[in-house]
Every structure is written in C-alpha cells, then in structure tokens.
Amino acid sequence: MQQLDIPKKKPSFMRTIAAAPHIVWAVMFIVLPLIVVVWYAFTDAEGHVSFENIAGLSDYADTFLLSLELSVIATFVCLLIGYPLAYMMARAPKHRQKFLVMLLMLPMWTNLLIRTYSIMAILDDGGFLNTLLGTDLHIIGTKGAVIFGMVYDFLPYMVLPIYTCISKIDRHMWEAAEDLGCTPFQVIRKVILPLSTSGVVSGVTMVLVPSISTFYISQKLGGGTFELIGDTIERQFVSGALNTGAAISFIMMLLILLSLAIMNRFTDADEGGVIV
C-alpha cells in the first residue's frame, strides 16, 4: 500500500487546525469502533469480561484454514494469469493501452454481487453452460467453483497495480538491460520483475484480503457446502451472536494487518503500487 510522502515542516497552528475535523472523525469512527470490537470480543452477552469467545475460536480453526487455502490458491492463480496480462498491456502501443485499461476497469466497477451471480447462473446445474453444452456438469458447490469466482471477481485488482508499476518503469531501463546483453526473457526476469515487486505486493494484498474475507462468493458458488470465515462472521451477525462475531473479526484483523506489515517489509512501501 502506498505511503504518503510527508515533508518535514515546522507546524503552523492556523493551518494544522484544518486537520481537526478529520482527526475527530478518525477517532470517533475508526479508532472507537475498533475498541468496541475488542471490547465485544472480550465480553459475554451480559457485558461481563470473558475469554470464552476467544477460547471458543478453536472451533473455527478448520474454517480459517479452508478460507486461507482457497484464497491463497485464488491469489496465486490471479498472479499467474494477471502478471503476463499486465506486462502485455504495458507493452502495448500507447493508444491501445488506454482502451485496455478501460476494458479492465469496466468489470471492476461492475458490482461484485452482479458478477458473482452471473457466474453462478452460468455454471449452475441447469444453467447456461450446461444448457449450451447439453451436459450435466456439477460445478457449483466445488472448491474449484469458489476459487474460480474469487479469481474472476478479483483479477482486475491484481492486474491494475502491476500494470501501473510496469508502465512506470523508464523506457531506458528496458533498453539498458537489452543493451547490456539481456535476451527479451532475461529483461523480464532480471529487471522488470524485480522493479515491479511493489505492484505485485499491492496486487496480492488487493486480491488476498477480499477473497479471504468474502461471504457472498462462497454463498453463491459454494452452494452451501462451504463455510468460509466470512460466512461465519455473517452468520453470527444475522443470528445476533455479536460477541463471537467480534472475536472472529478481531483475530482476522490482527492476522491480516500482521501479514500486511510483513509483506511491506519486502518492498519499499513508498514507490509504486497505486490503489485504484
């Protein structure tokens, strides 16, 4: 994720005060809710301090692992498919690049529910694909369908940051690499790939985070056979078991912020990686 470049300045009070509404807002609606989550996670329904919610989380270990498995596979597939696509887009003639980016943005700005639902309608037992092929394939309810859904829904989030990163690499870098003896393939491996790691990292986060926490995709494409961690939270929310829901959310948040911090260690957070 992008860090903002903040130059060192002496504070001038009159101007600094402009940030006051934002600070109040951030405290009230970002920090406070997080405190409330922690509070809920460590209390029972009557409001007494309790560690049962956290202790009870071991019941959900399998769900955690399944979510992790599916989302990691989906992220990996996105990277595998997305990197070459991003590279090809960045290498396309300038006038065509705009069009390609637009082509990528349209599905991205189309609501996730719509996209997921339409895949379901296509892959469903009596759906479009089976009707078209005259077959009786059973796809919905398999792991493959859920992974496909994640890849389909989040692929643009992988491609766009990588594309932005590669297209920002100076033309002279390619030329210098070639000039010094790199074959076209070596140019990618030795120069372009290392220079686009920040794009890859932000692409990976932008795919991993929503796919590990999704509940709609697994509801529709999992056909009710899978419960991912997002489904668990949603179920607790619907049934009003807010303390357990808060506990799971809290743990999930910790894990994700931790892994983000680790990932950011690998790259200079200041360069590249634009979030759309």
Next chain:
Amino acid sequence: MAKLIELKGLSKSFDGEKVLNAIDLYIRDGEFITLLGPSGCGKTTMLRIIGGFETADEGRLLFEGTDIGHVPAYKRHINTVFQKYALFPHLNVYENIAFPLRLKKVKEDDIQQRVTDMLKMVALSGFENKSVSTLSGGQQQRVAIARALISHPRVLLLDEPLGALDLKLRKDMQNELKTIQKAIGITFIYVTHDQEEALSMSDTVVVMADGEIQQIGTPTDIYNEPKNAFVADFIGESNIVDGIMLEDKKVKFSSHIFDCVDGGFAKNEAVDVVVRPEDVDVVEPSRGMLTGQVTSVTFKGVHYEIIVDIGGFKWMIQSTDYVAPDAYIGLYIEPDAIHIMKKSKYSGKFGDYSSFSDELDRLSDAELAEEF
C-alpha cells in the same frame, strides 16, 4: 584505422516526418567521434539506430562489413551510456556493474576482479555496496560508464551523458572520458548539442542539422573551414556576410575587395564569407579596410565584445583593447582570416548580430538543454 561501423543511405521517419535523410558515414576503429547538432537534428535517432533501439526505414548499417540492421541490441558489441543513466534501482553499485557479466555466467572471482578494476578506473573504489539512488549525478554517471564498459564492447555510445551535470563537473568529466577512451582504445560515439564539448573531446566531429550531415572533420577543420553558414554559426561566433568571388583569392564584400586564400570558385560567384570575431583587428578609421560605428561594448573578462555597424550589417569583434561606444573605428582583416563558403540553404539565416544579445543567446541555450 579500419572502418568499424558504416552507415549507408540511412533514413528514418517518425509519423511521416523525416528525422534522418540518407545518412552516409563511416566510423573508424578506436576513434572518438561526436555527433553535434541542435535539438531535433536527428543525432540521437542515429545513435539509437546504431545501438539497436530503432530500425532504419531505409539504408544499411554495417559493423565490420556485415549488416547488423536487424540484430537485436543484446547481440551487438555496442553498449550505451544513457542520458539519464538508467541504472537499475533494485541493484547496488557493484551489482549494476556486474550485471552484464552475470548474464554471461562469468566466474564469481573473475567478476569481482573486473568490477574492482572498473571501479578503480572510474574512481569509485569503496562504493560497491552503495545504493545507486544515494549517488550524486556525477557518480551515477561513472557507474553507468563502468557498467557499459565492463563487458568489453567494441563501441561505446554516449547520449548527452553530461547534460545533467553542472558546468564544473562537466569539464572534469570531459577530461575523464577522454582519458578513459585513450586508455581502453575503443570507439566512442558521443552525442551532444554543446559545441565546446564536441571540439575539446573529439577526434572527429559530425555536424548535423535537419536530419542531414552538414560537415565531417577534425575539430580544427570544422572551426577553421566551416562548409556552410549553419556550421559556421553553430560552431563558435561568426560574422557571415554576402560576397562575390571576383577571381581566385579575390573576394568582394561590404563594398570592399579583399585578398583571401581560398579559390576554386566560378568567376563572380555569389558566396558566403565568414570572419571570426577574434580575427578582426581594430584600427584607426583611416587605416581600416572597413569603417563603422560602435553600437555596443561588453566586457567579457578576456576581451571586449564589440558590435560595429558597417553599412547596416552588424559585425561582432572581440578585442582586448577598449573602444568607446559610438566611436568610429576601422577594421583590418588578414587574408587568412577570411573563409569563403559556397551558398547553401542556410545562407542569410545566420551571422548577423543586429538582434544579438547575450541574454537571448543564453535563453535559447537553456531551451535547447531543456528539450533533452
């Protein structure tokens, strides 16, 4: 010295605009050759074609007699020092320089030896583990040179490599580049729009304008025997006046007949006459071949720059003696200070100092530099 690279009828257009027009040129092994010209003259395109980053539309590019027009850059024994250095930000100084050797799978101790030697040559010993982004412009420049030279190319291409450096550093690097080139004895092809740089470093200067070669020669030839008004004006200061060649060694301009040393023109042929400002002597009006009124005098340190109006045409004269503004003076010109050129499409465009001002000159230089 043998011909190493040969360009035959090379042409290149971008979006229908001709950038290079039927260029013929050969470059000898081991020489320091400079492509000199204003921005947009095609010199960088020519360099990029030689480097393998562009392909010519027409014509052939020969390297030791074989056509390499379609050989990709990574297979050519030609390396480039890029204008903005293009050092890889993900590698440190050592790894940047070792980059080409690693590609060739050179043995590790061999790499170490060669990189260390190279760093010594560019005076950067001890910088091995620095990140390239922490280096100054001059240091980055040296790393770029080291990296381009490490795989022993036959030719080094340099595209305005000193453009981003300040004046003092520029002068130092000019000397250093010349020393490096002498030491390793390979061909340097150098692109610049700075005429001083070109004259002081090169064995051969190729002056270009509008996608065509205007003149090829040694720095002294180019300065003393410019071929047309463009070259005369672009290299140094020149007074360029219309003249008539009455016969060999007799030329008439500014209503006066002068003795000169050039010949070989038709009788009464219209020509361009070049007189360098430092070759004009200021004398008493009565002894002068030409007389005029001083319109401005500027002190330049080594000399005064004097603008004189002679029959409506403003001449520039450089003299160590002061003359007062508005004074009438005489000019005396030695025969060998007069250089005769054939008329060209550039005649009449250059060499009159009536709109001359230092400030304008500097402004246009800055504009030129910015465009790169």
Next chain:
Amino acid sequence: MKKHLSRIYMCLIFGILYIPILTLILFSFNATNSTAVFTGFSFRWYAELFASPDTFLALSNTLILAICSATLSTVIGTAACEGIYRMRRLPAKLLNSVTNIPMMNPDIVTGMSMMLCFVAFVGVLQIDYEQFGFFAMLIAHTTFCLPYVILSVMPRRNELGKTYSEAAMDLGCTPLQSFFKVELPNLMPGILSGFVMAFTLSLDDFVISYFVGSSSFQTLPLLIYSMTKKKVKPDMYALSTLIIVTVFLLLLLSNIRSSKKLRKGGGRS
C-alpha cells in the same frame, strides 16, 4: 509470432472476464423468466423493473448517499491534507496510518466494527436504530471514502509546496484567502478525482452497507442482494444491465475527456 501470442492471450482473458457480463445482458432481454435458455427478445423485465417502486427508492437512496458521503469525505479529506501537510512528520504519519485502516482492513471487519459501534451509540442516545439508518450509512461510507480522497489530494498538496501560499500572503492575502484563492484552484484536479473515487466507491459498496444498514434505508447493492437471496427473475438482470451500461458510459466519458486534455496538452511530437 510473439505479438500474436500476446494478442491471443489478452483476447482469451478479456473474453473470460466479459462472458458473464454479456450473458447477463443477453438474458435481461429474455422473454421467459429462465436465465439459462434464451427464448425470445423482450423488454418485459425492464417494464417490470420500472413498475416496481422499490427500484426507484433504492436508486434515489443510493445516489443521495453517494453524493452526501462523497461531498463530506472530500471536504474533510481536503482540509485534512492541508493540516497534515503542516504537521510534524511523526503525528502526520500516525494520522495517515489510522486513516488507512479502513482501506487495509477487510470490508467485513470494518462493517462489523462500525455496526457494533453504532449499536453502542444508539444504546447511549436512546434512539431507534431504524431512524438512524441514513446517518449510520453516511458515516460508514464517509469513513471508508476518506483514505481514498486523501490519497488523491495529498500528492498534489505536497507537489504544490509552500511557495504559492507564501507568495499569496506576501501580496496581501490572509491565510484563509490564500487557501481559497491560490491553493484550492491548484488542488482541484486531485480533489475532483478524489470526489469521483469516493462517489463510485459509495455506489458500489455492499459489504459495509450490509452490516451497517437497516431496512429503513435500502440501496441498490442491498436490493440486488435481497433479490439474489430468492430465486432470481431476470428483472435483477435488467437492473444489473442498466448499472453496467451506466458504468460503461461514465468510463467512456471520463476517457474521452482525459484523452482530449492529453491532445490539448501534448504540443511537441
């Protein structure tokens, strides 16, 4: 050869990306209520969609919410950029990290945490959550839009530096005047793109709205969700098609505008 390969690859991926969207558009024109067999062309589902008052209510709710939250987050965010720019490095960094939390956190966690917080507010203030519906949504949307607004304004603010405001004050502007007369116009491109970003994010959001919202204030994504809960009729397809076409037109418009600007700006060839 290589060119062809890459072209085939791009066509393949984009093809897969677009097939679901295109089938959805196709079946929105189906004559029967099947979403698998195309039986004939009709506008039947569009007619049905427009006949339903739910659709229009949800549409107007969505637009009102998007405009309000985008405006609010743009105003707060832009002012914040000015403040952050003048702050010392450490507090500025801290504030930025806090602001970015909703961007990094999974939506489900953000939604959950805000919902819990609102429940607590409502409990303290002794009001009905149902009545609080719009404000809960407005607060939630503004909160997750804020980091994106700051992300698009802050780089411009840094680029602008202090010289302009100093020049303005030198020429007699009060600090407030210099902000409105000199800095604001120069920040405008960043502010506009931040606003557009916030607007689209708000339009598109489902997860956070789902957790925070109440039945009294339904938006289009929530409507779509409730439609897909049951056996879907193609009227949901018709609604989706309309949304997709709108998004497409907006993208096209912004693309044409920016390429025009590019052509105007690019003098030298």
